[in-house]
Amino acid sequence: MTESVLDYMTRLGKGARAASRVLARATTAQKNIALQAAAEALDKARDELLAANRLDLENGRANGLDEAMLDRLALSTKRVDEMIEGLRQVATLPDPIGAIRDMRFMPSGIQVGKMRVPLGVVGIIYESRPNVTIDAASLCLKSGNATILRGGSEAIHSNRAIAVCIQQGLATAGLPAACVQVVETTDRAAVGALITMPDYVDVIVPRGGKGLIERISRDARVPVIKHLDGICHVYIDQAADLDKAIRIADNAKTQRFAPCNTMETLLVHEGIAAQVLPPLAQIYREKGVELRGCARTCTLLGNAVLAASEEDWATEYNAPILSIRLVDSLDEAITHINRYGSQHTDAIVTENFTDARRFLTEVDSSSVMVNASTRFADGFEFGLGAEIGISTDKLHARGPVGLEGLTSEKYVVFGDGHVRT
Amino acid sequence: MTESVLDYMTRLGKGARAASRVLARATTAQKNIALQAAAEALDKARDELLAANRLDLENGRANGLDEAMLDRLALSTKRVDEMIEGLRQVATLPDPIGAIRDMRFMPSGIQVGKMRVPLGVVGIIYESRPNVTIDAASLCLKSGNATILRGGSEAIHSNRAIAVCIQQGLATAGLPAACVQVVETTDRAAVGALITMPDYVDVIVPRGGKGLIERISRDARVPVIKHLDGICHVYIDQAADLDKAIRIADNAKTQRFAPCNTMETLLVHEGIAAQVLPPLAQIYREKGVELRGCARTCTLLGNAVLAASEEDWATEYNAPILSIRLVDSLDEAITHINRYGSQHTDAIVTENFTDARRFLTEVDSSSVMVNASTRFADGFEFGLGAEIGISTDKLHARGPVGLEGLTSEKYVVFGDGHVRT
Structure with a gap:
C-alpha cells in the first residue's frame, strides 16, 4: 500500500472512534442480531475458513513454526463449531450497558447514581489462535466497544476470513463496519501505532507470551489490561x-x-x-x-x-x-x-x-x-460466559475479565433545576 | 542526609508495602480509632500547626509566592476545624473493605463471588494545600491502603506538623507508623522515584496543575488516577x-x-x-x-x-x-x-x-x-463523604473518587474439594 502504516492505523483509529459512538447507543437487540448473524455467516463459510487456515498453516510450516504454534493456529471443524457456539453464548449474556444503579437522593435534593457504559475503543493484540478474533470481537461488541484486532501475522488469512463473517453480522444488524476492524497489514509498526493513539484507543488488551506483554506495557501510551505471570x-x-x-x-x-x-x-x-x-x-x-x-x-x-x-x-x-x-x-x-x-x-x-x-x-x-x-480461575468457570483475558493488575479489572471488565461507570445526576449554594 | 533520595524513597516504599499488609487486615474499629485519635491530636496541636504554617507562609512570601498560592497554603482556625471534621466524617463512613458480594453457585459446584480489597500502597503528589494531607491520609487509611504523601515543598512544615498528629492516631490504634508517611525531603527527585517503584507503589494520585499531572502521567511506571481538563x-x-x-x-x-x-x-x-x-x-x-x-x-x-x-x-x-x-x-x-x-x-x-x-x-x-x-460534580455532593480527586479517565475510577476508587475486587471461590475436569 502507498499509505504509511501510521496513516493507515490512524484511519482505523478514527473509524473505530466514530463507530464506538454508534455502538454505544446500539440496542441490545441490534448487538445480539449482529452476533447471531456472524455465527450464521461462520457456519456458511466453513469451506472458506478452512481453506484460508490451510494457507496460514502451509506458510507457517514453510516459515518453520513449531508444532505447538501450528496446533494453536490450526482450525478444525470442532474449533469452528466452538467459535459459532461462542458467538451464540455471548448473544445470550445479559447486556451490561446502560444499567443504572443506586440512584439515591442527596441532602441537596439531587439524585445521584451510576450508569454502566462502554470503554469506547479496545485494541487487542494477540498471537496465532484465530479463535481469539471471535472471542474478542464478540465480547467487545456485546459490551458496546469498537475493536481493532491485531492478530499474529501467521494467522492473517484465517483472521481475514473470520472478519468477513463478522462484517456480515454487523451489516445484518445495521451497525457500521468499523465496529470491528482487523488490521490488514502484518507490519510490526502497526502495533507501535495502535498502542500510542490515546485519542482513538481507550484500552489495549495484549494476549500472548510474557515478552510481548512486557514490551507492550512498557511502550503503551494508553491503559493496558494485562496478565503477566501465573505463579x-x-x-x-x-x-x-x-x-x-x-x-x-x-x-x-x-x-x-x-x-x-x-x-x-x-x-x-x-x-x-x-x-x-x-x-x-x-x-x-x-x-x-x-x-x-x-x-x-x-x-x-x-x-x-x-x-x-x-x-x-x-x-x-x-x-x-x-x-x-x-x-x-x-x-x-x-x-x-x-x-x-x-x-x-x-x-x-x-x-x-x-x-x-x-x-x-x-x-x-x-x-x-x-x-x-x-x-x-477462568472466565467461563466463573460464570462470565467468556473471557477476554485474566488481569493480574489491581486497578480496573482483576482476575478473569469478561463483559464487565470492558465497561466503566459514569455518574448520573437527576435534578429539578437544582443549583449549588 | 547522607542517604540518597532513591535509597530514602525505596525505604519509604518498603515500609509502606509492609504496613499495607497489616492495614489490609486491620479491623474497622482500629481504622476508626486511628482517625478519631488523629482528629483529637489535631485539635490539641492547633498552636503547633498554626506556628508551622506561619513558617511556611513566611518562607512563601520570601520566595515570592503569589497571593492565590499563599491563600491555598494558609491554615486558619476554620480550616483546622474542617480538617478535624473531615477526619471524623471519614470515620463514620461504612468500611468498604472485606465486603463479599454475589457468591453464586456455578454448574461445576463451586461458589464464586467478589471481595473488596485495598489497592495496597497509594502515592499522593500534591501542591500547597495542607488539608490534602488529611483528606488523602484519611481516605487511604479507611480504605486499608498505606500512603506515601508528597506535598509541595512550600507546605513542608505544615505537612510535617499534620503528620505528627496522624502518627499519634496510628499509634493509638496500634497500627504501624508506615501506614501514612510524609516525604521529608523537598528534593524533586523524590517524585521521580515515587512514580517509578511498581514493587512498592500500586497507584499514584497527582493533584495540582495540568503541567504537573501531564508530567507525572508521562513518566510514571505505575498506574495513575488523574484529572486533566474540566471543559x-x-x-x-x-x-x-x-x-x-x-x-x-x-x-x-x-x-x-x-x-x-x-x-x-x-x-x-x-x-x-x-x-x-x-x-x-x-x-x-x-x-x-x-x-x-x-x-x-x-x-x-x-x-x-x-x-x-x-x-x-x-x-x-x-x-x-x-x-x-x-x-x-x-x-x-x-x-x-x-x-x-x-x-x-x-x-x-x-x-x-x-x-x-x-x-x-x-x-x-x-x-x-x-x-x-x-x-x-464533587465527591461530597455525590455522597462519597470526601474525594481524593476527580478522574477523567475511563478505566478503574471515573468521576469523583472516594473510598471505592481506592479499592479493587478479587474473586473468592468456595469449594468442597472441587477439581476441574
Missing part, C-alpha cells in the same frame, strides 16, 4: 481434609501443565506433611511430574525429590515440574505467597473456618480459593 | 424550562469561576435562544462574565458578546469568561460536547424525557446531569 499456589493447611487435599493438589498441577492457573508451588503445613506428601508424591511420579523440595521435603520424601533453589519459588514452570515447601504456620504460607507469587490464583485446603477466612483476606491475589483447584 | 457544558434544550435553564446556567458559571466543574461553554438550542439568552446575558454582565459567542449568538446579543474562535470551544478558562454556541439539534449538542469537551461533567436542561435519556446515554463524560448544575 499459583495450593496451601495444604494442618486442618485439611486429606482426601480433598490430595484431589486438589493433584488436579491443580496435573490436569494441564501449560495454563497460567496451574499450580507451580505446593505449600504444606509441617503437621500434615507426613500424611499427605507421600501419597501425593506417588501420584506425581506416576504422572511424570518432577518434584523440587525444600530441605524438609527432601528429608521426608528422600530421592523422590530434588533440592529446590531460591529461584524455584519464583518460577512459572508451565511444565511438569512442581516445587514443594513445608511451612510451620498459616502465616508462613501467606507470607510466602505474597512474596513469591504473582497475585494470580492461590488456594487453601482446610476445614478450619478461621484459617480459611484469614487466607481469603490476607492473600493478595486476583482469585483466592478455599477447597477448590486453582484450575477453576 | 464542562450546559446544554439548554428546546424543551427546557426557562426558569430552570437560567438558574442552572447562572450557577454553573458564576457560583465559582476556578473549579474544574464550572461550565466553560453554554450550548443553546436555536429554538429557545431568543427567550433564554438575553436574560442570561444580563445576569452574566452584572457578574462580570465576558461572553464569547458563535456568529448566531453575536447576532442575537449584539455588542454584549465577543466573537468566539475555534480555540474557545476547547479552552478551560477557569475565569469569568464563557463561550456560547447555538445549535440546531440535540445531536449537534452531543457531537459538540464529545468533540470539544474533556469528558468531565456535562448537563442538559430539558423537560423532554427522550432528550434527557439520549443525553445521559450518548454524552461520554464522567458525570452527566439532567436539570442540575455542573457544580454538583
Whole structure:
C-alpha cells in the first residue's frame, strides 16, 4: 500500500472512534442480531475458513513454526463449531450497558447514581489462535466497544476470513463496519501505532507470551489490561481434609501443565506433611511430574525429590515440574505467597473456618480459593460466559475479565433545576 | 542526609508495602480509632500547626509566592476545624473493605463471588494545600491502603506538623507508623522515584496543575488516577424550562469561576435562544462574565458578546469568561460536547424525557446531569463523604473518587474439594 502504516492505523483509529459512538447507543437487540448473524455467516463459510487456515498453516510450516504454534493456529471443524457456539453464548449474556444503579437522593435534593457504559475503543493484540478474533470481537461488541484486532501475522488469512463473517453480522444488524476492524497489514509498526493513539484507543488488551506483554506495557501510551505471570499456589493447611487435599493438589498441577492457573508451588503445613506428601508424591511420579523440595521435603520424601533453589519459588514452570515447601504456620504460607507469587490464583485446603477466612483476606491475589483447584480461575468457570483475558493488575479489572471488565461507570445526576449554594 | 533520595524513597516504599499488609487486615474499629485519635491530636496541636504554617507562609512570601498560592497554603482556625471534621466524617463512613458480594453457585459446584480489597500502597503528589494531607491520609487509611504523601515543598512544615498528629492516631490504634508517611525531603527527585517503584507503589494520585499531572502521567511506571481538563457544558434544550435553564446556567458559571466543574461553554438550542439568552446575558454582565459567542449568538446579543474562535470551544478558562454556541439539534449538542469537551461533567436542561435519556446515554463524560448544575460534580455532593480527586479517565475510577476508587475486587471461590475436569 502507498499509505504509511501510521496513516493507515490512524484511519482505523478514527473509524473505530466514530463507530464506538454508534455502538454505544446500539440496542441490545441490534448487538445480539449482529452476533447471531456472524455465527450464521461462520457456519456458511466453513469451506472458506478452512481453506484460508490451510494457507496460514502451509506458510507457517514453510516459515518453520513449531508444532505447538501450528496446533494453536490450526482450525478444525470442532474449533469452528466452538467459535459459532461462542458467538451464540455471548448473544445470550445479559447486556451490561446502560444499567443504572443506586440512584439515591442527596441532602441537596439531587439524585445521584451510576450508569454502566462502554470503554469506547479496545485494541487487542494477540498471537496465532484465530479463535481469539471471535472471542474478542464478540465480547467487545456485546459490551458496546469498537475493536481493532491485531492478530499474529501467521494467522492473517484465517483472521481475514473470520472478519468477513463478522462484517456480515454487523451489516445484518445495521451497525457500521468499523465496529470491528482487523488490521490488514502484518507490519510490526502497526502495533507501535495502535498502542500510542490515546485519542482513538481507550484500552489495549495484549494476549500472548510474557515478552510481548512486557514490551507492550512498557511502550503503551494508553491503559493496558494485562496478565503477566501465573505463579499459583495450593496451601495444604494442618486442618485439611486429606482426601480433598490430595484431589486438589493433584488436579491443580496435573490436569494441564501449560495454563497460567496451574499450580507451580505446593505449600504444606509441617503437621500434615507426613500424611499427605507421600501419597501425593506417588501420584506425581506416576504422572511424570518432577518434584523440587525444600530441605524438609527432601528429608521426608528422600530421592523422590530434588533440592529446590531460591529461584524455584519464583518460577512459572508451565511444565511438569512442581516445587514443594513445608511451612510451620498459616502465616508462613501467606507470607510466602505474597512474596513469591504473582497475585494470580492461590488456594487453601482446610476445614478450619478461621484459617480459611484469614487466607481469603490476607492473600493478595486476583482469585483466592478455599477447597477448590486453582484450575477453576477462568472466565467461563466463573460464570462470565467468556473471557477476554485474566488481569493480574489491581486497578480496573482483576482476575478473569469478561463483559464487565470492558465497561466503566459514569455518574448520573437527576435534578429539578437544582443549583449549588 | 547522607542517604540518597532513591535509597530514602525505596525505604519509604518498603515500609509502606509492609504496613499495607497489616492495614489490609486491620479491623474497622482500629481504622476508626486511628482517625478519631488523629482528629483529637489535631485539635490539641492547633498552636503547633498554626506556628508551622506561619513558617511556611513566611518562607512563601520570601520566595515570592503569589497571593492565590499563599491563600491555598494558609491554615486558619476554620480550616483546622474542617480538617478535624473531615477526619471524623471519614470515620463514620461504612468500611468498604472485606465486603463479599454475589457468591453464586456455578454448574461445576463451586461458589464464586467478589471481595473488596485495598489497592495496597497509594502515592499522593500534591501542591500547597495542607488539608490534602488529611483528606488523602484519611481516605487511604479507611480504605486499608498505606500512603506515601508528597506535598509541595512550600507546605513542608505544615505537612510535617499534620503528620505528627496522624502518627499519634496510628499509634493509638496500634497500627504501624508506615501506614501514612510524609516525604521529608523537598528534593524533586523524590517524585521521580515515587512514580517509578511498581514493587512498592500500586497507584499514584497527582493533584495540582495540568503541567504537573501531564508530567507525572508521562513518566510514571505505575498506574495513575488523574484529572486533566474540566471543559464542562450546559446544554439548554428546546424543551427546557426557562426558569430552570437560567438558574442552572447562572450557577454553573458564576457560583465559582476556578473549579474544574464550572461550565466553560453554554450550548443553546436555536429554538429557545431568543427567550433564554438575553436574560442570561444580563445576569452574566452584572457578574462580570465576558461572553464569547458563535456568529448566531453575536447576532442575537449584539455588542454584549465577543466573537468566539475555534480555540474557545476547547479552552478551560477557569475565569469569568464563557463561550456560547447555538445549535440546531440535540445531536449537534452531543457531537459538540464529545468533540470539544474533556469528558468531565456535562448537563442538559430539558423537560423532554427522550432528550434527557439520549443525553445521559450518548454524552461520554464522567458525570452527566439532567436539570442540575455542573457544580454538583464533587465527591461530597455525590455522597462519597470526601474525594481524593476527580478522574477523567475511563478505566478503574471515573468521576469523583472516594473510598471505592481506592479499592479493587478479587474473586473468592468456595469449594468442597472441587477439581476441574
